[in-house]
Amino acid sequence: MAVRLSAPGPLAPIAGVRLASVAAGVRKPGRDDVVLLELAPGGRAAAVFTQNAFCAAPVTLARRHLATTAPRYLLINSGNANAGTGGPGMAAAQACCAELARLAGCEPDAVLPFSTGVIGEPLPVDRITAVLPTALAGLDARGWNTAARAIMTTDTVAKGHSVTRDTPHGPLTVTGIAKGSGMIHPNMATMLAYVATDAAVSQTALQRCLERAMGGSFNRITVDGDTSTNDACVLIATGQGAVAVDDLDSPAGETLQAAVDDVCRTLAQAIVRDGEGATKFITVAVEGGRDEAECATVAYAIARSPLVKTAFFASDPNWGRILAAVGYAGLDNLDLDAVHVHLGEVCIVRGGARAGNYTEAQGQAVMAQEEITVRVDLGRGTARTTVWTCDFSYDYVRINAEYRT
Structure with missing residues (x-):
């Protein structure tokens, strides 16, 4: 659907x-x-x-x-x-x-x-x-x-x-x-x-x-x-x-x-x-990079992560998966204290750690929506870019398992 x-x-x-x-x-x-x-x-x-x-x-x-x-x-x-x-x-x-x-x-x-x-x-x-x-x-x-x-x-x-x-x-x-x-x-x-x-x-x-x-x-x-x-x-x-x-x-x-x-x-x-089996449309906006290429690198690390995508399908605000993706994207000399992450309008990570006023209920409310924005501020420049992705559902596996039948 x-x-x-x-x-x-x-x-x-x-x-x-x-x-x-x-x-x-x-x-x-x-x-x-x-x-x-x-x-x-x-x-x-x-x-x-x-x-x-x-x-x-x-x-x-x-x-x-x-x-x-x-x-x-x-x-x-x-x-x-x-x-x-x-x-x-x-x-x-x-x-x-x-x-x-x-x-x-x-x-x-x-x-x-x-x-x-x-x-x-x-x-x-x-x-x-x-x-x-x-x-x-x-x-x-x-x-x-x-x-x-x-x-x-x-x-x-x-x-x-x-x-x-x-x-x-x-x-x-x-x-x-x-x-x-x-x-x-x-x-x-x-x-x-x-x-x-x-x-x-x-x-x-x-x-x-x-x-x-x-x-x-x-x-x-x-x-x-x-x-x-x-x-x-x-x-x-x-x-x-x-x-x-x-x-x-x-x-x-x-x-x-x-x-x-x-x-x-x-x-x-x-x-x-219309991604195969998609139930969520997700915008990953990365800003504060040194150049657009490194913003894209981080955005794609988040957008193609199976763990992130399955969390979106489950409406699970498992923000640690997003933070992990930012970390393994491979940026040199990333200052963790400068990284901020928002889920919709909700700040979930500030200064490289869970935001002090963040609650699970806030994250759950955002993740329950059909359209979700993840915004990452790398805090190291003025470049930005946006990537669009979807969640991974049970139907993605079914569609591809049965593709030739």
Whole structure:
């Protein structure tokens, strides 16, 4: 059961993008599991991919294709990751791209493949290629919502968000969808996400915009500490709107960045809210660090600790687990007397020890809530960062124990 998360309302179309979702029976019959996204000529795309050394065949191929030509199509399947499949897996990804290119009249390099699902299973190429004519015929600018559902695996709720912002040159719109529920931990993106804007954006600015947005969204979430083999995030700019951006520090560029940040942050938090078996949404805010990197180190030590996460599930204010995580995060010369920890608005640790006026009842009241903030002040600088995570419940174990059955 996702934590205060519902499926998005109608997502705003982006001029120059059309989508179709079809059922290929990749893993389960009767549900859409292949998405085709078409980008009109003249559009641009930027992307970031997993840093997992065992990256999936489609990740390797998408990187290669993106480096050679502007994409015309994104081909996404759920139910099968096409990872850990060696040479046959690469051949399968290439075959899907080649057949779509033949049908659409473009070069295979203009197709970016993406897969998500079970690792180590052969990709059913014939099932995917068989539905490509139907997908091409069904392309629709309003296809974002159905696409958000089709890319789901263990997700319980489709994830999407749209924003429209005014600029002196006219409005710009950003729409995005994402999937992710488990195997979520940043070493790039930790999920699949596709975000598009109708603004015209230079290639350099587009890549910078995506990387900036990642730093405050998809690279600040964790569900279980595992980085997927298939992570990818793509930012598309069609150039069919009223706004042009060459410099992100210009007024239009700042507006674009804020809009992309908004969409990515909303999608990232939705992934955590829908974490496998999640019952609590937890914000870990670390401040008073020497730099943002050490704040992130402490935040992740807390956010990925199984002992901390199970305490949240039990609504147990076992603050010693949080303090232990801060201690083993590995900061040099940490002054324990300067460390303060708050649970919600309740100070639980002051000067490296239990706060004198703290009571178990205060902590229990905070831990019983569905949304909880842990705030740590390291007392050694001015840097800060925020990480979002969820609890570990019985259902997390059940979902992952039964994932392949």
